[in-house]
Amino acid sequence: MMINSKFNIVLYEPEIPQNTGNIVRLCACTGAKLFLVGKLGFSLTDKYLKRAGLDYWSSTEIFRYDNLDLLLSDFKNSNFYYLTTKSKNKYTDVNFKSGDFLVFGPETRGIPESILFSNPEKSITIPMMEGQRSLNLSNSVAIVLYEAIRQNG
Numbered sequence: 001m002m003i004n005s006k007f008n009i010v011l012y013e014p015e016i017p018q019n020t021g022n023i024v025r026l027c028a029c030t031g032a033k034l035f036l037v038g039k040l041g042f043s044l045t046d047k048y049l050k051r052a053g054l055d056y057w058s059s060t061e062i063f064r065y066d067n068l069d070l071l072l073s074d075f076k077n078s079n080f081y082y083l084t085t086k087s088k089n090k091y092t093d094v095n096f097k098s099g100d101f102l103v104f105g106p107e108t109r110g111i112p113e114s115i116l117f118s119n120p121e122k123s124i125t126i127p128m129m130e131g132q133r134s135l136n137l138s139n140s141v142a143i144v145l146y147e148a149i150r151q152n153g
Helices: 017-030 047-053 068-074 113-118 137-151
Strands: 008-012 033-037 062-065 080-083 101-104
Touching: 008 017, 008 068, 008 137, 017 033, 017 137, 033 068, 062 068, 080 137, 101 137
Parallel strands: 008 033, 008 101, 033 062, 080 101
Antiparallel strands: none
16 A cells, blocks of 8 residues: 655754664655754764664655754744643644654653744644653654554545
8 A cells, every 4th residue: 555645853962873773764664744844863874763764765755954943933934742741632632634743752851842832733642651751753753654644544
């Protein structure tokens, strides 16, 4: 089965190269574009990053932005959804549309609260057991991206 994904994955200040490499592979397999934003916790030449992404780098459209404001400015007419553990809005309650941006924060601290509080209706979560900190970043991206793809055929 072929997927015709038109979604955008945003990693805001990702810290762990293996997660980003896995997400590169996920984007290649789904046709999603990848946006790396802000300070990265690794070099784009990192061997762990490349190993996790295998040979999928050439199959993925990857864009680099210095900060989130520049990305928002370039795509001001687009929907941005911010994934966080600090929201009660479930990702499954969102009606995703082609072209939407799914924004994920750094592994150790998540998206800054200033961004979340400025966008409460666009801040969404993946439900999980009480008392747990968070899911793995690459797993979270896969869960939400595939729901967006499922909704759009």
